[in-house]
Amino acid sequence: MTDGSLLFIGTATTLIRYAGITLLTDPNFIHAGESVPVGIGLSTTRLTNPAMELDELPELDAVLLSHYHGDHFDRVAEERLDRGLAIITTPEAAQGLEEKGFRMTAPLETWQSLDLRSPEGRVRITALPARHAPAGVDLIQPQTMGSYLEFWGSADDAPRPPDLRMYITGDTVMYEGIDEIAQRMPEVDLALLHLGGTRVLGITITLDAEQGVDVLEAVRPGLAVPIHYDDYDVFKSPLEDFVAEVRAANLEDGVRYLERGESLTLPPARASVPGARVAQG
Secondary structure, X not given: OOOOEEEEEEOOEEEEEEOOEEEEEOOOOOOOOOEEEEEOOEEEEXXXXXXXXXXXXXXXXXXXXXXXXXXXOOHHHHHHOOOXXXXXXXHHHHHHHHHOOOOOEEEOOOXXXXXXXXXXXXXXEEEEOOOXXXXXXXHHOOOOOEEEEEEEOOOOOOOOOOOEEEEEOOOOOOOHHHHHHHHHOOOOOEEEEEOOOEEEOOEEOOOOHHHXXXXXXXXXXXXXXXXXXXXXXXXXXXXXXXXXXXXXXOOHHHEOOOOOOOEEEXXXXXXXXXXXXXXXX
């Protein structure tokens, strides 16, 4: 990887490198056939392998964790990540990680931000609304968050628009909080969609194909990349269903499909999607 790239490792695990800053999202490195807990006494089995091993990662500046579930922070991460590595996450997840000995957690409430810096630039990370199940059922799910990443490829603080704006949905269903994101964060160059249509006890608790298109139509990113699909046996909405929904909505030009292990150059080429909200800076 080079600076200015997104690597899709598998599930919701990606490696983002921009402005001299390297971020790992939702570390999940177990292999096909292994299982992880997903709460309320249930577990799920992985169907795919990660595109790389945790030990193959470059030096990280931080981990961005949407929530504390076994398919987003697994036992490999728990055992082998540096306990002094910064982990930006929800207050609930931060407490759980601190109990495991991680001492550099950075809990963010919804709409709260923090900045990371390098000699080459900086990133502002803002926690966004997400709901990991329909209303009511979400009360038995872990606290979760989406993320808005604004990158500047310069280390100074001179006022200028970000060079790259990213929206990561986190595990969520489509609900009114997504519309609020579209209103408050009107410019998105790249969106990473946590799909899969995860079903637990017969209830869909992450975006399925139809809801994924609903998010696209609400947020209108310059480009979207689906992740978090086909990796676990609780993922019931396959990528092919999303591809069909995108085609039916005439949004194909605004979606890029990455194989596990494939990279995307950042910032991405601007898509010619009607109504797309993209940065002009």
